[in-house]
Amino acid sequence: MRIFILIVAILATFSCKNEIKQEEKKETFVLSDKMASTTTTEKATMTPLRNELNFYGKVTADNNKMIEVYPVVGGNVSKVYVELGDYVRKGQLLATIRSTEVAGFEKDLEDAKNDAVVAKNNLKVAQELYEGKLSAERDVVEAKSQLEKATSQLNRINETYSIYNIRKGAIYEVRSPINGFVIQKNINQDMLLRNDKTDNIFDIAEIKDVWVIANVNESDINQVKLGIDAAITTLSYPDKIFYGKVDKIFNIIDPETKAMKVLIKINNENYLLKPEMRATIKLSYVEKDKSMISIPSDAIIFDKSKSYVMLFKDRNNIETRQVEVFRQVGKITYISAGLKQDENVITNNQLLIYDALND
Numbered sequence: 001m002r003i004f005i006l007i008v009a010i011l012a013t014f015s016c017k018n019e020i021k022q023e024e025k026k027e028t029f030v031l032s033d034k035m036a037s038t039t040t041t042e043k044a045t046m047t048p049l050r051n052e053l054n055f056y057g058k059v060t061a062d063n064n065k066m067i068e069v070y071p072v073v074g075g076n077v078s079k080v081y082v083e084l085g086d087y088v089r090k091g092q093l094l095a096t097i098r099s100t101e102v103a104g105f106e107k108d109l110e111d112a113k114n115d116a117v118v119a120k121n122n123l124k125v126a127q128e129l130y131e132g133k134l135s136a137e138r139d140v141v142e143a144k145s146q147l148e149k150a151t152s153q154l155n156r157i158n159e160t161y162s163i164y165n166i167r168k169g170a171i172y173e174v175r176s177p178i179n180g181f182v183i184q185k186n187i188n189q190d191m192l193l194r195n196d197k198t199d200n201i202f203d204i205a206e207i208k209d210v211w212v213i214a215n216v217n218e219s220d221i222n223q224v225k226l227g228i229d230a231a232i233t234t235l236s237y238p239d240k241i242f243y244g245k246v247d248k249i250f251n252i253i254d255p256e257t258k259a260m261k262v263l264i265k266i267n268n269e270n271y272l273l274k275p276e277m278r279a280t281i282k283l284s285y286v287e288k289d290k291s292m293i294s295i296p297s298d299a300i301i302f303d304k305s306k307s308y309v310m311l312f313k314d315r316n317n318i319e320t321r322q323v324e325v326f327r328q329v330g331k332i333t334y335i336s337a338g339l340k341q342d343e344n345v346i347t348n349n350q351l352l353i354y355d356a357l358n359d
Helices: 002-027 033-038 100-131 137-164 218-223 350-358
Strands: 041-043 045-061 066-069 075-080 093-098 171-175 180-185 202-205 209-217 229-234 242-253 259-267 278-296 301-303 306-314 317-329 332-337 344-346
Touching (some): 045 317, 100 137, 209 278, 301 350, 306 350
Antiparallel strands (some): 093 171, 180 202, 278 332
16 A cells, blocks of 8 residues: 555656646747747837827829810710820820811901901002002001901911811810820710810829828817828728828818818829729827837737737747737837836747747
């Protein structure tokens, strides 16, 4: 019986020693040279607390760089040279319209040319008669006046031709007033345009800079200020963030959406953003007189409904620390408990180290 008790005691002793060794092995995790070369850390710092607001909206063209093109005359559309989405240059031919109104302009031009020629000849005759003492000076003055009127009329019609791009054959040319993209097209070949048509036939927009319009809920209006930072994402580029600032606040509530519109200007150098794209807008700002411990968001490990960080002291001393996340704003996470200022957290390889220490 004593021998049995002795054997049990020996086995228990060995078992305890094995458990202690396993715990010691677990506690004395050492970062390998290879992993250490790719592991990065960041200090927890006390930074001003930022808040972030999420809204939805859409991309639009800059109204200051968009022109609606209207037909000056009615008539039959002979040909359309561009399609929706095409890039056009200033002065580029967009469409041609054959019009009876243009035919009337042509007649006016011919009449003005003839009147100018007649007035010029009349002046010449009046001057010759005056020099030969066969007419009075007032006849010369009258002839000069008639020539000036005829010349003025001719110049006016020529200017009309130039402005309206009128060509011979009763053709009116629609040309682009600016460089930009065709973002709206309401004209097709063989379409008949009425003389009293008031709708635009093209919209041309320069979209190197675009507007993003956010719909701000009534409850958030007091938090939105001019100049605060904006980060925009779209369905087309979910992994790309476009940055800008609040440029204008429309201080009215849309009766349909019950929201206030906010304008953000975005540089669109590569034309990635297109008018009418849907956008998700995040507005962020610093809360006055509030600071909190912050770390890179990459350092956070979420496991079993809790948040952890890997606290780095040295290669032989790495600790798993549970923290309380107060708020995440972009790449920064604010910590309300569990971390002190200047403590180092691992921001790369943290998941591998966490698994090695906690499996």
